[in-house]
């Protein structure tokens with residue numbers, strides 16, 4: 105790959121934080137192979153799109169963006185992640201794509217790019233799902249920021265009837281604990297202070313324990329054990345994780361939140377719907393009351409805890425009454441923030457072929473109503489912290505000059521004015537004003 109030093113690559117990432125993590129590793133591998141990263145697509149010889157297939161909107165955006173970002177300089181277009189994994193050969197219906205690679209194949213990307221550059225191959229497709237070897241290169245040296253992700257688990261065996269993840273990310277796989285701990289240590293040594301443990305379903309983590317002593321079985325660690333061990337790492341100031349399935353949130357986990365100070369008192373626990381009938385059709389394996397009871401117990405054990413959730417509106421057969429039940433659940437829980445989506449049929453999933461698909465205008469109307477309700481709750485939470493002093497990790501400059509934006513423990517966006525660059529720093533902020541999507545304060 106001697107010639108590759110002159111070639112520049114650009115990465116565009118879509119979708120969840122696991123994709124952001126994968127993209128960081130891809131950038132590290134490309135750099136190690138001698139390619140140079142650029143943040144200007146027009147300056148890149150190689151365009152890499154790392155994609156999401158969870159909803160149709162995200163999947164479609166890739167194809168339009170390939171058209172937008174392609175330039176005279178472009179020599180290679182590689183599309184990776186969940187779209188090629190789900191669409192296999194179909195991906196090549198876009199004639200500009202040279203390489204299509206699934207979420208387990210990125211280790212081989214630098215070699216594939218060289219093959220295309222050298223005209224050794226016309227097109228390359230690699231969508232084999234081999235999760236364990238995928239993580240072999242995660243401890244690769246890379247540029248480290250103050251806040252970093254570490255994937256601990258990937259794939260999902262829950263088969264919610266609307267979700268494509270079990271097909272694109274494969275079976276649940278937990279990385280061995282020793283690998284996770286060593287990656288965390290590497291990141292902390294290079295300056296990270298906040299770590300977010302990632303997985304489709306982190307609560308069902310069950311990875312090989314680090315080797316302990318000769319003659320004893322190795323055994324495995326569950327999520328609570330892993331959290332505890334990671335929390336004890338030197339230099340770690342804040343620990344987060346995402347995402348959780350409600351059925352796997354245990355009392356043990358709630359207790360960890362009460363015991364570990366650096367563990368942010370914030371849990372993303374997607375409810376998806378408040379209607380028991382719809383939850384059953386979604387194959388979620390809980391009823392609304394069980395979900396609410398669990399969150400109430402969480403609050404009893406750890407009073408500081410706040411919640412966020414995901415919701416889907418317009419799932420097949422959803423009636424006005426079912427939707428009302430979702431609104432009821434939202435009002436009862438009082439989420440700090442949430443994401444909500446129109447149901448989007450995905451190929452291979454059982455819900456896509458269910459009868460009773462809901463018309464888009466109804467989905468749009470329900471989404472609008474739900475988002476207003478969620479926004480009302482979010483604004484109330486933002487207002488409730490006015491007058492409090494909260495630790496904030498600043499991650500970027502704000503829209504106006506001399507402004508910096510960061511996140512408090514609850515992931516609320518905190519804006520302050522400062523004449524020194526706060527990027528990458530922790531600061532204590534007295535919250536003075538609340539808006540819908542952010543709060544404003546001053547450093548104390």
Ligand code: 5AD
Nearest residue numbers: 266267374414415416445446447448
């Ligand atoms: N349609 C709409 N939303 C979906 N999600 C997953 N699959 C679909 C789908 N087919 C949402 C769920 C999930 C989040 C990541 O995306 O709410 O929690």
Ligand code: SF4
Nearest residue numbers: 260262263264267269
């Ligand atoms: Fe998809 Fe359900 Fe697994 Fe989440 S738990 S990734 S929604 S199948």
